[in-house]
Amino acid sequence: MSSYLTHLAWQYQTMKPEVKLLVVALAELADNKGNVETSLDELHSFTCMTSGILQTNLSHLVKDKNPVFINVSRGQNGTLSGKLHLDPNVERPAQQNQYMMADLHTLAREQEEQRQANKKKGPVRLNQAQRKQMQPLHIDPNQKQFHKNEIYTETMHDWANGLLHTGQVAMDDRYEVWEELVKEVHESGNQVFSHTNLVQRLKQKISNYHSKLERQKALDKKAEEDKHTPVATRRRPVRRSAISEFEEKAGRLLARFDEED
Structure with missing residues (x-):
């Protein structure tokens, strides 16, 4: 784990929180030179993302060459290896602006399609567990x-x-x-x-x-x-005598005989 890369990962600004979470996970797994060897299962344990979402976000990082870039190659048994570049001092390539604009247009189109689909479906009621899992959409960037x-x-x-x-x-x-x-x-x-x-x-x-x-x-x-407190003065439960219990039972028995007569 590289504390320097982890520090840079937390400073990384992105429109998608799940991408930042993936960057932090990769920084945690990288060595001091940025070399990473992991798998989708291990990344899932760090981020709780599905394999499909992880692969999509990794593809964005491959395009985004500044400030984050990872060149991933898939090995045997599903292992992923590559090198994480996370340096805020590297100049942004001109081609990256095209990638960013394309990603922004794609994101805007996806959001609009999702909004229209939600209108057709109508309001969806969430259960208590789902409401607890919801994260605020607008997070203060200055909050640690x-x-x-x-x-x-x-x-x-x-x-x-x-x-x-x-x-x-x-x-x-x-x-x-x-x-x-x-x-x-x-x-x-x-x-x-x-x-x-x-x-x-x-x-x-x-x-x-x-x-x-x-x-x-x-x-x-x-x-x-x-x-x-003296033992003699402590409250004790009142215990009925055997005679009083016998008298009560005898009274109930006599009352039953009177009813039968």
Whole structure:
């Protein structure tokens, strides 16, 4: 993995978020010289894209020679090998502008066709799971994005440590709260998270932390009170005597005989 290429990949601007996600995945898999050897299955595990979408996006990257370009060759067993070029200082070839304009026209035509098709179909109702998976169409480009591999238990981000401090989380408990966030991020199935989304998730963890503390304090207080309360004065469940139970059964039996008479 090349941290330099990964840094450049996050700076890459594109109209399609899935293309940027693919670029980040390729940068994660590349060595320091940009050499990449992977497969569609491995790229799927990084991006959750289907093989068809991955091949389409790879074809765009082959055309887009600046700032991203990868020369892919397919080997045996479906392996993909190539070299990733991701350098913002390389001058844009004149031919690339033609490719970009063609891609823009194609994208505009696809969007218009999709819009017309949606009009004919009418409104589609989404279930709750589908609504949770929907991503906002307009993302603030100035908002920092994090790949899930950047969120791990060994290192706590400065913004998270500051939020835990202002949230009055004890020093000894901060790592535990951070670990819960990391677990939730990696189990969510998403690959990229905005800074705002991570802050909201961490605030919820802090709220759960304080609720847990309050419950524990209440239990400790009750245990302390029971400890100093004499055993004789503690409430015990009222136990019925055998005589009272016999009298009640006998009364029901006599009442039944009276009804039969």
